[in-house]
Amino acid sequence: MQVQANGIPIEVEDSGGPGPAVLLVMGLGMQLIAWPDTLVRELAQAGYRVIRHDNRDVGLSRIFSDARMPNLVWAMLCQRLGLRVRAPYLLDDMAQDALGVLDALGVPQAHVVGVSMGGMIAQRMALAAPQRLLSLTSVMSTSGARGLPGPTRAVARAMLRRPDVDDRQAVLAHSVKFFQLIGGPGFVVPEDELRARVAAALGRAYHPRGVLRQLLAIMADDTRAALLARIATPTLVIHGREDPLVPLAGGEDTARRIAGARLQVIDGMGHDLPAALVPRLLPLLLAHFEGHSRSSPAA
Template sequence: MATAHANGITIAYETSGSPLDPPVLLIMGLGMQLIAWPQDLVDGLVEQGYYVIRYDNRDVGLSSKLHHHKKPNLLWAYLKSLVGWKQDAGYTLNDMADDALGLLDALGVGRAHVIGVSMGGMIAQIFAARFAGRILSLTSIMSSSGRRGLPGPTPAARAALMQAPPQPAHRAEVVERGVATFRVIGSPSFPTPERTLRASVERALERSVSPDGIARQLVAIVASGDRTPLLRRIRCPALVIHGAADPLVPVACGIDTAQAIPGARLHIIEGMGHDLPAQLIERLLALLDQHLRGNMTAQLPPLTQHRAGSGTHHD
């Protein structure tokens, strides 16, 4: 695995395709490693003529673990978030956006299309707002602006997110917990087979286990607060994709994100939850290719919600 030293940490990354093609930086979500990106999505982007860069965020995978920051108390962090108290976070999403910039610097990439999912979408939003000269386009998938008052996860999704992780040594329990969590947050209309879920969880465990790092990432999200003022500063082409059935980050969060970004396009997919199921990869690739090539104007007017699967548009 290739590594780069950037922003004071070591970042594990992988590239696919030709460095002569337009770069696409993929930023994964909470606790997820670069291998969580579906290989068919990565291969499809390469076939479309893009140079794909994916990496492990700090505190997960093979990138630096920030053990010098204490393990956060998630329940206390959640309670403080309810009343708006300041969080005691070791780092914020701004630091993680700096990591992304540092990686591009290390790779000699001047400007890139940036695609992020969930927490990765939040990082991508910050990147687009702060580093306008380094971004070609923004795609925010199943993410949020962080604005207070937006609906939160369903009770089942919140319980899956907040429950104490089993000890890494208890491998069977860790696998079962991971599979159960993905079942809760996954796409109801596009279910992933049990064996596929299990293999994905096992592969991630074999590569790296970092429960404390995941907890620190979660507090970083909460500590970063409302990004709405930042979103209003974004001037690059922006596409927001969200699942209508997302139980972890409800679709209202995607709508709010698109409304805050000037000229953003919003694409809502019926039956999609908080994952990237195999059944949707071709649809996502088609959307991304139109967006990255600047062809979305003919497809979707700004500030229009297109609900894939319903065949209708809602202004």
């Protein structure tokens, strides 16, 4: 279903459970269907109201097709020189979208779980509206601080060698290889399963320029690291030891900057959420939620 959130249409899936709400915020270019079905089902069976949404510019939510075409080369140069990166919208806006989803559903507070870019959005939510978060979980994400290590060379090369966006078969093949590259050695997804996941996402919605605009929003978010010390929301940081896209240092720095944050490192985990990871991830989430379902930080 679609709701009006922060003044734009946002696609939402809501389990409607009776317990505390859990808002799941997905990462760069990923749709709400990227959350493992088993994770969503197990959270719902544990009594939580599980809410997922497509971020702006992906999936079935508002696509900003009228925005200018991103110039990533120029943005990367500005970022390297410490100059301001201009973006059509910011992670702050995406955080307001997520808060708007909660407003539209009548949810006063929620446990917020974000992966990758979603972790950055969740951090922005905790900064903008701490009274709305029962807890914060930042998964395979980063503080965004300057000087942290970036992707491995192989991953960086793969990101730059994007195929023709109009050739769906080439996009499918490239995406499968990319997910194989960033996946963890301890949670390898069979190629046929991975191909089916990518094909389902491409069949549901395909907005490659929207992904680039989201990437610009990440690059433009250069003040978040200095602000993380303000977060009082109970925070869990989960990161894979073998993450080749957002190295472990990003998670470590996030946990270091947020007072009281707990860091959980998972051996064999890369930068993916395969179903095989759910048995490791779910107990961490449930323990974190159960410890903080009755209290919220002061505004």
